[in-house]
Amino acid sequence: MLRMIKKILNLSGEYGKYIKLSIVFSFFSGIFASMPLMSVFYFFYKFEENNYSHIEKDTIWKCVGIFAISIIGGIITKYFTYRFQGVSGYYMVAKERLSIGDHLRRVPMSFFNKNSLGDVTMAITSDLQYVESQAPQLLDWIINGTITSVISAITLMIFNFKLGIIFIIALIAALLICNAMQNIGKDEAVGQKERQSKAANSTLEYIRGIATFKMYRMSGKSTDKIKNSYREYGTACAKTEYKLIPLCGLFLGTLKAACGVIIIAAPYMALNGETTIATAAMIIIASFNVFSPVENLGVASGMLRMMEANLDRIDKVKQFEVIDADGKNIELKSFDIDVSNVSFSYENRGKKEDIDEEKDITIKNVSFKVKPSSMTAIVGASGCGKTTMTRLVSRFFDVQAGSIKIGGMDIREHTCDSLLKNISMVFQNVYLFNDTIINNIRFGNPNATMEEVVDAAIKARCHEFITNLPNGYDTMVGEGGAALSGGEKQRISIARAILKDTPIVLLDEATANIDPENEVYIQDAINELVKDKTLIVIAHRLNTVKDADQIVVMDNGEISDIGTHKELIKKEGIYKCFWDIRQNANAWQVRNA
Template sequence: LLKTGPARQHAQMKLVEAVLEYIQGMSVVKAYGLDKDSGQAVQKTVDESCEKALGLEHSVAPWMGLRQITVRVFAVALAVCALVLYSGGSLPLTRCLLMLVASFMLYAELESAGNMADNLQMLGASMDKANSIDDTPVMDIDGAELRPEDASVRFEDVSFSYGERIILDHVSLTVPAGSTTAVVGPSGGGKTTLCNLIARFWDVQGGRITVGGHDVREYKLDSLMKNISMVFQSVYLFNDTVENNIKFGRPDATHEQVVAAAKAACCHDFIMALPDGYDTVLGEGGGSLSGGEKQRISIARAMLKDAPIVILDEATASVDPENEAELQAAISSLTKGKTLILIAHRLKTVRNADQILVLNGGHIVQRGTHEELIAQPGLYADFVHVRAKANSWKLEA
């Protein structure tokens, strides 16, 4: 039982993972005609889970049988002893009846306790997993409620890696308060990680990051996030109403303020077309909306929060071309007078930035304005030229 209990629990965990992966990746599986292969993989985990469950039952069956036989033998022996003593006149009738009832009640409880003991090893394996999660250090446990001096952001010799893979290597930069900084570079270069470190989704492994003159590790997480609005490339919406999803930016906002933010983010019209308007309950992850619609609701959420620092991670990547101009104007209104850090690949998004940082291989290889960078050979100029060439492609009949 010491071995089979945890093994069965691990097999159950693998089964849940396999089934969830199969369901969530169903569209990819069907698109590539891998229904049979994926089904076999799930069936394999089902068979393994059954094997471990049967192994657990086989390991405890002898002990369960022995325990039940012992309990029943002693219960019958107690009952027989009570009857024999009563027949001999040495035990009153009332006490004989009491012993007969007790023989069944007492040993029934012992049998129940024994059955529960069989589950202790599985419970122990689950508790070990829960304790390992509970033991994860809380990052802001020693933080304080701080008020930043301004909305500036500064990286001082920052290093960060995922395991052995170095993402940022001794990066230093300054984003002045009220300015716009664009971060560009090839995929996997560390752009999103750089922004996530500002919000302290992870802690730096070297150097420090300051927001308003204070190290982000000195803030309580709530006091830090009051100053930052983020729009992610991958948007997640909760299984709640549209209005409540937008209100995540400011829970105490009025309906009128929610509508104003939705209009500014160009999502009011499609929200009103939903069955219950702003009271429509979205599916888990916002599955009932398109990618562009989810992204616009996320932008409305950030607009409603109205924080002094705004981080946009490819915020217009999934927006329809006909809505992009309006959305760019809305973002300009949102970020007016604020510190803006944006990750983008579209030239029109980054060319008006106060500074552009080109991130590649964990290093800032270029920095400057659009005019300065386009005039010098390097990754940014190559990026602009490739983008211009791509935009000039035409399909000919």
Template structure:
């Protein structure tokens, strides 16, 4: 990620320089050449006796000073050209429409979720093809499948980060396109593997989803998310500043803070991208306990990787090649000779690996 960010920064800076430097160099070259030409002509005329010596000296030295003062004007003209192009791009952005400009605030009485023949793609690449399923409220749905199959895209479409190309997605019986983004997302809390924290206090990061939360509510959420103790060990407690992206905290601490943020929001729909997949084993049990508190009584959608999460789900959606290949409970899908059974067998081999001791005994 760091290498990609550096490459992107390099490419942007090179693009700016190529748009600015060549024309600016030509202008500077023209000014320098004009100065040299005037000085040379003055010397020629002076040596021929056609120009007095003081006048010749004036024409030798003055052009470099006069044209030198014009160089900053040339630089500014080209900088203004770059700024004008950037402002033109900003004007184009202003003319774009907000995705929810026709949306309204809709209060929900239930939180059933339904995808109906949903198709979606980025540019010319199709990701989802005719996806249909239903998630009843207060149930847990696990989404499994290989990388690039469309699992994360399903969650992104539910949160309306993008609009579907065709088909519809409903929450509580209302199409997500009927909502404003704020009213739709007020019903959802999301916890992902890659946690983003702001360069702000821990208090502000936890209260981001509910800015009007009381001190007692914030601390209760932190306790439930198993992060109150480590927060109190920090120099200023909840008022401790953390770096951009939370780089002053460990991965497990950042994950628990994101869970505390979701708990404080107390949304009825929870979207999880297996929060413990990239966390060290020492913190995993703490995060599992926090997730249990977060998901109690909620409608859960989880992009699942761990067998325990998959087996306990009320419904499992197997996504393959942008389609729902299979749907059912763990036991129902195991009875089929399909994608899910092969996926589970692969996970069991990965999680149940054995290490042989020197005497041939197997250690799990």
């Protein structure tokens, strides 16, 4: 329990002071809530003092005053309790979401291979939402419940030692049961969270692949998978509850039994002269509420097991090592690229000595240099490592052997931001955010003016189709850019890169899936993008790269040859083979047999 309190307060950071203030006001709220009981005790005490014959008006007014102070004080303290709880919860989690977002931006892309998207999604959404809504209240119940229970025990011991002993015995028994509930819940919560993530993954997979499911008439089987994942999640939740229900009943039964014993014992003691009628009356009335803080502790134990599982999953995301932990903000003065003896394996992402199996190696001893303001093309068969090279240059992954230098500086010495501010990338598969066109283009430069955005769009050959849309630049593109065609999305991504205006540009099959009509526009857009830039381009269409300053030919993760187009077609190698195949393919025709 103390560990959980510490974790929540650490998570709250600068907003921890608001949680502490909410606990302080909640404590005073509890004092004001107990004041009516003090009023009842004072009333019976005075009534007993006057031999049960009369009550003075002064006594009545004092009791009314205590009630009034209790109501007004309770309203004020509750207001500040809820206000500070709300502030601490919402701001704490807002800060944490931004922190996790920044952390994910700096992890190597292998993180998303090792961890399911469902786990990450649930951690950022439902787990943090639970922390947001429950953490401040949970701390309030635990801390104030503990303090109130201790004060109640001491008070009962002062008024009547025997009744105080009954309360303490019930309290100890209830806390032991609560601890058993906590241990069971902790064990079950892990499996519960795993099945929750599995259900989330199944749902995401179904939504993403729904067109394929429909095409191959597999929708029935696909929904069976989702149903099974949710059934497993429901079974895990039910299993937890089945184990906890008997203990919950025993927990509440213990408290209610102790309350019943106190209610019977108090008047009996008063009749035997062991306590006063005023004290007995106060104890009887107090017994209905004295165990409320303890009951809250029981409820908190259930919340606590879920909170711990949630925080553990959040910590798992946060603890994944960032790729630029030792990086520095470095300003580059030149933009030549030197790839020297680089090796890399997706299977073994550790050091060089971890790459021990030939079949695991994606890139092996690759070396080439790219001069500033020149064009280097990387060509080769699918799976030969072309895209991996661009990912390594942009430091989406770190090399395991060798080095990549830009401007003479090893890219591993940079922070991600200081490196990537010099690099623009245009991918084969474009992703646009579910936002307006102007904001998607501004992603390349958030501070760009409207005139700069329009200028970039004109250069990217997308201004005309944007202005023909109903809302122009304020048109929402839909999730992933669903409202636009492939060619339109590609041109917007190029406009984004033009607006970023970096000295290095990486093009990964930017025209691979584009129809001939759009290819003309996109090629013009790319020509605008790469003016006076250091360019690395991956292409299957060799016509688009035959004018490159150098062509790097890759085969099974290694460099097969390097040279210009004219040099390579004179050699009997892979490039010439590709070129001949492409030239023959241009003459292919589809005929009706």
